[in-house]
Amino acid sequence: MAGIRERARAETMGEIHRLAHAQLAEVGAAGLSLRAIARDLGMVSSAIYRYVPSRDDLLTMLIVEAFDDVGVVAERADAGIADRADLAARWSAVARAVREWALTHQPQFELVYGTPVRGYVAPPDTIAPATRSTAVLIQLLVEAEAQGRRPLVGPALPAVTTVELTALAERTGITVSPALFALGIAAWGQMLGCISIELFGHLHNVIDTPSAWFDAVMATAAVTLGLT
Amino acid sequence: MAGIRERARAETMGEIHRLAHAQLAEVGAAGLSLRAIARDLGMVSSAIYRYVPSRDDLLTMLIVEAFDDVGVVAERADAGIADRADLAARWSAVARAVREWALTHQPQFELVYGTPVRGYVAPPDTIAPATRSTAVLIQLLVEAEAQGRRPLVGPALPAVTTVELTALAERTGITVSPALFALGIAAWGQMLGCISIELFGHLHNVIDTPSAWFDAVMATAAVTLGLT
DNA sequence: TGTACATCAGTGAACGCGCGTTCACTGATGTAC
């Protein structure tokens, strides 16, 4: 029976998680408040410090979780395509999954891909989780290039960019040419950008069915990247 | 000499503008505070209400200004290309100008293209200014299509998207086909997305010279759009 | 098995700070006769 205390602690910790997510959805990252969580928990405000060292630590926790969450979503979407050689289908599936995650987890999306929270500096612990979803995309680039596929339009990279991306590839052990790497990052930027403009309301009175538009342009991006 | 009052009022109004922008840069849109502006102005906090009806109105003012600002920047960049037939050069110039504006006016960029401020609902007055910068891009699409240029990869649009974009074109008097329209919006999303990931820190340890990378991928996007 | 001590969850008060907005007021500027 070791741990009535331990179990209670784990349970409270879980509640804090739950409430933090709920808060995020209601008031956004900037409005995340330890006092409010303590209140919802039925505790006095100072008691929360038995569980969370500070507000920034709670934010870090949420950011790491969100990065991980979207990473899992991307990985699952990719794994769901049976025909592994169909890189375009895998890309489209990942893009669609990330968009759907963003729609159903808008506050988490804002937390990691939106405007950074003022006064908060992300500690190094957040770097590794951040790469999880991008790793899925990079894997597609690696496979595409290994099979001799090339982007439709090879970008005219300035020397400095070629140097930087070559160094990055070497440093991380990723075997992708600078040209495709540059376009891959841009495609990732496009995916996030298209999700952002939808989520942040810039498609109002422009496109009423964003999912259809998004899927179509992401499929086109896959062709442009040379994934077909 | 009519208007020592009038002149004082205009001057104070100008100061409020200036201080609001400074505040935006320091604490971000979420932290924008009427009290702080009054303080900086050397006024008592309630006096600010002689000039600004409410905090939300100040936000609206700043948003409208920012939209207008980036619109002017885009227009000027476009106008700066002497060879009007070189649509790709015009697109690249606009993209570069918008990115540079975003870098030098980060808080304004966040205000209009970043995470929306919680609790603030944009009034209809903000819609018209928002379209100013996009109008520049759309003009490029119109000219491209008028000259018979086509995107490298025609997107396979679902029927619903074709219908929506046809209706939008008719409603606004823009003579752009749904296919190009869809890709144009996606290119605009890419531009904003690539700027966002740079500004929000997602290129740290990835690309050290974002301007070079950005220009290269935007030039490639112009080719893909069929602007060459 | 029982007792003594250590651990730790939660309390309650406090510090010092912030915010938007209202309201009755003073005193200077502007205007109409």
Next chain:
DNA sequence: TGTACATCAGTGAACGCGCGTTCACTGATGTAC
């Protein structure tokens, strides 16, 4: 040109609310002998 009245910028106090964080404390749970 001078006076009476209207306008309006700015004051000062207040309402009612929020926040993060610290600190001495009580009382229950866990542990070592």
